[in-house]
Amino acid sequence: MQSFDITIVGGGMVGLALAASLADSHLRVAVIEGQTPDEHLAAMPDTRVSALSRASENLLKNLKAWPGITSRRLSPYQAMEVWEQDSFARLEFKAQDLSQSNLGHIVENRVIQLALLDRVKQLSNVSLFMPNRCSNMVVGESEAWITLDNGDSISSKLVVGADGANSWVRQQQDIPLTHWDYGHNAIVANIRTAESHQGVARQIFTPQGPIALLPLSEPNLCSLVWSTEPNRADMLVGCSDKIFNQTLTSEFDTRLGLCQVEGERSSYPLKMRYARNFVTNRVALVGDAAHTIHPLAGQGVNLGFLDAASLAEEILSLWQQGKDLGLHSHLRSYERWRKAEAAKMIAAMQGFRDLFDGDNPAKKLVRGLGMQFVGHLPGMKEEMMKRALGITGNLPSLVKVKA
Numbered sequence: 001m002q003s004f005d006i007t008i009v010g011g012g013m014v015g016l017a018l019a020a021s022l023a024d025s026h027l028r029v030a031v032i033e034g035q036t037p038d039e040h041l042a043a044m045p046d047t048r049v050s051a052l053s054r055a056s057e058n059l060l061k062n063l064k065a066w067p068g069i070t071s072r073r074l075s076p077y078q079a080m081e082v083w084e085q086d087s088f089a090r091l092e093f094k095a096q097d098l099s100q101s102n103l104g105h106i107v108e109n110r111v112i113q114l115a116l117l118d119r120v121k122q123l124s125n126v127s128l129f130m131p132n133r134c135s136n137m138v139v140g141e142s143e144a145w146i147t148l149d150n151g152d153s154i155s156s157k158l159v160v161g162a163d164g165a166n167s168w169v170r171q172q173q174d175i176p177l178t179h180w181d182y183g184h185n186a187i188v189a190n191i192r193t194a195e196s197h198q199g200v201a202r203q204i205f206t207p208q209g210p211i212a213l214l215p216l217s218e219p220n221l222c223s224l225v226w227s228t229e230p231n232r233a234d235m236l237v238g239c240s241d242k243i244f245n246q247t248l249t250s251e252f253d254t255r256l257g258l259c260q261v262e263g264e265r266s267s268y269p270l271k272m273r274y275a276r277n278f279v280t281n282r283v284a285l286v287g288d289a290a291h292t293i294h295p296l297a298g299q300g301v302n303l304g305f306l307d308a309a310s311l312a313e314e315i316l317s318l319w320q321q322g323k324d325l326g327l328h329s330h331l332r333s334y335e336r337w338r339k340a341e342a343a344k345m346i347a348a349m350q351g352f353r354d355l356f357d358g359d360n361p362a363k364k365l366v367r368g369l370g371m372q373f374v375g376h377l378p379g380m381k382e383e384m385m386k387r388a389l390g391i392t393g394n395l396p397s398l399v400k401v402k403a
């Protein structure tokens, strides 16, 4: 039996960010991750990428993981264009309007995970169990015990579920889940475009769902996130390259000329999930284990990073006061804080999803006028950009720029 203060189940982006956030403490931390990520990056980027906000960038810099990203691969974007198919509705956001050099970075999820892993491996207070899965979990009055698939046992004051959308920890604790289908699958792929993306992240809203082409490090290569009705997504993943390319080029309004898929296409069902409790006695949830949202605004992992930074802040404060880290009552403020932030994001994503659903002419007019209004009302666009950058609101200190 090995004894720790905190056991993090899931060494994905969010679980590792939490472990790295506990670097400057004497807390003994275990991270259990089921899969060892491949260190080798092929010339063609992975199709799973994230648009990292400024808040996430600040966090990763403060955690000393950012150099591991810049030394691998990342693509800054300087502007965002959003428009609606067959409509006058259009919005453009430029980094220079906020005197910023960019509005964020598109980074492969595996690159983020590898960079955090490099950092976590340097920390003497963190032990990695990888590749290992959990086979059993028992929560007692003052400790929780986890048995691994290799027979090892671990005890700790607090278990954190950072194990993704189908969280094993959440299921072990029978934490109820509010959930609904967005009625979309997201197709992801790499797309070679005839015209250069010029560092602009673009998204078109079509009656069937949004299509985003996110700029990658090569000027004519983009990462596609195409949300559409599940049967159509199956058809688009299974059809020939020729049909796929023709459909995408036309649905994207030939904005970047001819689109050509490179490599594999895959599709993910999109579901809203919101755990009824983010904390129970000796257990806390972070990231996708606690909530999942529609990727249309690219905010899922950004929200998860803020969970990790907020939980670390609470844990460090409890530890400094000599308090029990695992007591539900001690972690209630984390739960209230992050549940409120996740609920706001879920509502916003559902609002967008409903607003842009279908092609009813009256709704379309409202959307067009709304976009014009946002574009012309002084301060409104800047406020939206600040929100997308994640630099407003109740932020944990770990995501603030250090002087």
Ligand SMILES: Cc1cc2nc3c(=O)[nH]c(=O)nc-3n(C[C@H](O)[C@H](O)[C@H](O)COP(=O)(O)OP(=O)(O)OC[C@H]3O[C@@H](n4cnc5c(N)ncnc54)[C@H](O)[C@@H]3O)c2cc1C
Pocket (backbone or CB within 6 Å): 009, 010, 011, 012, 013, 014, 015, 032, 033, 034, 035, 049, 050, 051, 052, 109, 132, 133, 134, 162, 163, 164, 165, 167, 168, 186, 188, 225, 268, 286, 287, 288, 289, 295, 297, 298, 299, 300, 301, 302, 303, 304
């Ligand atoms: C198509 C698509 C596009 C997206 N685009 C964006 C975007 O642009 N920006 C953004 O912010 N977000 C985006 N997201 C959301 C983002 O991908 C997720 O929010 C993010 O991956 C969640 O990270 P996580 O670490 O919480 O979970 P995960 O990435 O799922 O990591 C969980 C980890 O836990 C491990 N694990 C699971 N179970 C166990 C177990 N029992 N034992 C041990 N290990 C276990 C897994 O191996 C994995 O490594 C997108 C999502 C989709 C579907």
